[in-house]
Amino acid sequence: MTKGERGGVAIAAVLLVDAVVHLYWATGARWPAPDEFALSVAVLGFGVDFRPGLLVPLAGVLLLGALVVWGRVRWSGWWWRAGTAVVVAGLGVRGLLGVLWALPGTGRLAPVFLWTNLAATALCLALAVLGFRLVRxxxxxxxxxxxPAVVVGALVAGAYVVTPDRVEYRPEQGLxxxxxxxxxxxxxxxxxxxEGDGPPVVLLSPGASWVAGWGPQIKALAATHTVYAVDLPGQGFTEAHDVRFDLDxxxxxxxxxxxxxxxERAVLAGNSWSGGxxxxxxxxxxxxxTRLVLLAPSGxxxxxxxxxxxxxxPVVGRALARLGAGSREAQEAGVRGLFVHQDAxxxxxxxxFVATNTFPDNVRSLYELEAGLDWSTVEAALPTTRQPTLVVWGRQDTVLPVANAAVFAERLPDARVTVLDDCGHALPLDxxxxxxxxVEGFLRER
Known part of the structure; x- marks a missing residue:
């Protein structure tokens, strides 16, 4: 057996073990992590539902890769050669991405993923070198x-070279x-x-949107309250000066x-991120x-x-945010996914929505907030949150699951929780x- 063939055996063995591990997790086991969320963060760098619907196909891909490389060791047909080249290229992509993710300047990583990424990166690069000797x-x-060079180069260009064209838009057009x-x-x-006059109500613009997302409520509540609707940094038409895009x-x-x-004191309201x-x-x-109004909130x-x-x-999130901001079609599809009532x-x-999401601060905030918002302290403090709170969720929410409403109902000491049928995530407009x-009824309570 040649050195290249021995390397192929090593690649096939690693992929086979990885496939078996994924099948093990598909049974519901979460070792060595305490729960599903922690396991997915450790393995992937972000949280997903580590369930059979995801894990079994991944295990199948890994198993197929192991069989292809093993077949190349045993036989020399063109199919085995081509398949092995694809597998080795995939290892190279993962290895190069891992190198980028290990660079502190490219973004933030979950602490546990720092170490698993380094181990996976070293292993993938080593296997890619072995695989290069196997292919002919x-x-x-x-x-x-x-x-690998093209894929990673395209991501780096998307993250650091491509700049979405800023779409000019005056806020008065949508107010x-x-x-x-x-x-x-x-x-x-x-x-x-x-708008209006009376006790103050402050509406924080919905996450990744701007104050027009509260249009109907601003006009209605202004009859009895002084209503402030504000774009926080990274949202809408606010220009950031000195702010970190994280919870603090x-x-x-x-x-x-x-x-x-x-x-000095006000009712505070938010939708999605801004609810959190x-x-x-x-x-x-x-x-x-004095009171909280939370519509499908994070937290x-x-x-x-x-x-x-x-x-x-890192890099991947930045590239997706910048490239997505430059596509009106992608942004419109994203907006429509927030609504049940498409006529709205x-x-x-x-x-x-499209214009404000091309502004540089807002593009940057998208990936920095997603990486920087740690809601663990907010969830832990729910039992000590004493303000009367209105929580509203849409049953057809496609962003944050309606099941979260029950968690707020259980843990907030003074909560009124309502789930609305035929409503999506963009509740103030949908x-x-x-x-x-x-909201009006809640604010009339004493």
């Missing part, structure tokens, strides 16, 4: 070297007659709307805005928040959908009338 011919070796205001602070130059940074931004506009930021702020500054230490979780990976997705709504009625 200029074309096959070109695949082994060229595919239905309401006036934009700005207030400058060391943290950011905040864009906000102020976003709660500090809320504090900076309240101080700048002279609001409102909750975290209320926990840290209970004297400044639980659970994985996001895979399409969001991948933003946590107007051209004006899409225009505003189900404007029932949401507005619920």
């Amino acid at each position: 011919g200029a074309v096959a070796r070109g695949v082994v070297v060229g595919v 239905g007659g309401m006036a934009s205001r700005y207030v400058d602070t060391p943290v950011a130059r905040f864009h906000y709307v102020r 940074g976003m709660t500090a931004a809320v504090d900076a805005f309240l101080g700048a506009v002279g609001v 930021w409102a909750l975290a702020y209320a926990q840290r500054h209970p004297e400044r928040v 639980l230490d659970r994985p996001d959908p895979v399409g969001w979780e991948v933003f946590k990976l 997705v107007t051209a004006e709504l899409v225009d505003g 189900c404007a009338e029932p949401v507005t009625a619920l």
Whole structure:
């Protein structure tokens, strides 16, 4: 047996063991991690549902790769040669990505994944070298070297070279007659709307969106309250100055805005990410928040959908955010996925969403927030969160599962929890009338 063939045996053996491990996890076992979330973070770098529907196909791919490489050791047919070249190229891609992920300047990694990534990277690169000796011919070796270089090079270019064109858009176009205001602070130059007169209500723009996402509620609540709707840094038309895109940074931004506009105590409301930021702020500054309105909020230490979780990976997340910002089609599809009532997705709504998500601060915040938001302390503090809280969820939410509503109902001491049928994640717009009625009723309580 040649050195190349012995290397092929080693590759096949590693892939076979990896396939068996994935099948073991598919039985429900989570060793060596304490739970499913921790295991997926350790293995992949982000949280997913480590269930048979994901694990069995992965095990099948690994097993097929092992069989192909083993077949190449035993036989020399073109199919085995071509298949082995693809397998070895895949190992090279993973190895080069792992090198990028190990560089501190490229982004943040979950601490446990730092070490598993280093081990997996070293192993994949070693196996790729062994595989290069096994493949024969200029074309096959070109695949082994060229595919990893092209894939990783394209990701690096997408992350650091390609810049989405900024789409010009005036906030007045989407505010239905309401006036934009700005207030400058060391943290950011905040864009906000102020309407009405009465006790203050502060609406934090929905995550990855802008204040127009609260349009119906601003107008309705202004009849009895002073309503502030604000874009936090990395959202909408606010310009970030000195802010970290993590939980500390976003709660500090809320504090900076309240101080700048002279609001001492207020009802605080948010949707999606901003619901989690409102909750975290209320926990840290209970004297400044009288009530909470949380619409499909973040705040639980659970994985996001895979399409969001991948933003946590250095380089990969940055590339996806920048490339996605440059595609109107991708952004419109993302908006429509938040709604059950597609007639609510107007051209004006899409225009505003697309434009604000091409702004440099907002593109950067997408991947930095996904990587930097640690909700574990927020979830742990739920039992000590004393403000009366309204929690509303859409039963057809495709971003954060409606089952999360029950967790808030159980752990918040003073919560009113409602699940609305035929409603998605963008609750303030998708189900404007029932949401507005619920909020108005909640604010009338004493």
